[in-house]
Amino acid sequence: MKTINVTEITKNIREMCIEANHYLTPDMDCALKKAMTAEKSPLGKQILSQLQDNLQIAGDDMIPICQDTGMAVVFMEIGQDVHFEGGNLEDAVNEGVRQGYTDGFLRKSVVKDPLIRENTKDNTPAVIHYEMTAGDSVKITVAPKGFGSENMSRVFMLKPADGIEGVKNAVLTAVKDAGPNACPPMVVGVGIGGTFEKCALLAKKALTRPVNEHSDIPYVKEMEEELLEKINRTGIGPGGLGGTTTALAVNINTYPTHIAGLPVAINICCHVNRHAVRTI
């Protein structure tokens, strides 16, 4: 049994919100650099080079990589032998977001009610996903999600008869419809299986997997590679202004599902695929 004071959670989440909005993870950095060499369009190359300059300035001058510093999505993977003390865990997470977005000069983009639309002015509440795991540690992933790409995400409730071709078509449809709106080059998170909400969560979680790692399941890995190639032949390109770099990765997660269904979710992320991960 390990006891963790929730102030520790607040402190870490505060720092992770700021970190994720100013620095990309090394795998994303590397993928964007590689894309610059591979891109065939001169304008596409120029845009990718601007993205390099942008990342440099963001880190050097502490200006967020993108002005849409997102809605804070927080994955809490909590070991079952952990005991929290010092207050309510959910409040502690939101306090971390509040402090991070205020102290870090991050944009407050959350409205309290989806229709009345009054800004909460501190970017809370976060969207929090809890998962119980074995052991006595807490793994926190903070993934600020911008809505240019979030708005282009889709859920398809396919039929079993649609099969793998149906899944591939769903992904390609979502990407083509997203086009320039989702700030390509994008990262495409895909969830296949489960239920309506489970596939969406699988897709969201897939975005936090390093872009240079494939699924452990051989046929899923093949599908990731094939879809990436097809997406990069759409011509959408960097900024949607034409080119051969439309996506940096397709990450697919799967889960068992019902005999009658084939749910597929596509969560699209822009090139600012942000996340910070810490284990306490």
Add this chain to the structure above:
Amino acid sequence: MDRHIKAPLTDEDARSLRSGDYVYITGTIYTARDAAHLRMYEALDRHEPLPVGMAHNIIYYMGPSPAREGRPIGSAGPTTASRMDKYAPRLLDLGLKGMIGKGKRSDAVKEAIVRNKAVYFAAVGGAGALLSRSITESEVVAYDDLGTEAIRRLEVVDFPVIVVIDAEGNDLYESAVRDFSC
């Protein structure tokens, strides 16, 4: 073709820009996004004047992150333009000459661009830190209570954009994608 233009935009400049031109804008532009557009639209419905005149102006679809001390603005990249499609034709008919955003526009907006000989520019989405360097001044001029969504007057120097839809209705998102699809 690389072009350097001044804002507000003259009729001649607006008409001569071509889809695919790389343009550096210097001068005064205004920000407005979802909430500010809704308010302007409602003001027009009530026959009230807009807080900013539209004639010859450029609207930048952008809501910045807060500025650190000593800086004019925080991160300042474009937001998705299609969310303003409902409002844009009316503003174009009032003389708006340019819009800066990212992403596709509706047919109604394209028609209004052609009808009014205006221009739709894209700035590079997700490059807000870089773009903030071309902004030298920022002042809230209306709807202060909207926070990041307030209308701001920006002074920009060589602000880099690309012409997507020109006054003749050519659309770079359609033509460039065709060139690279295989």
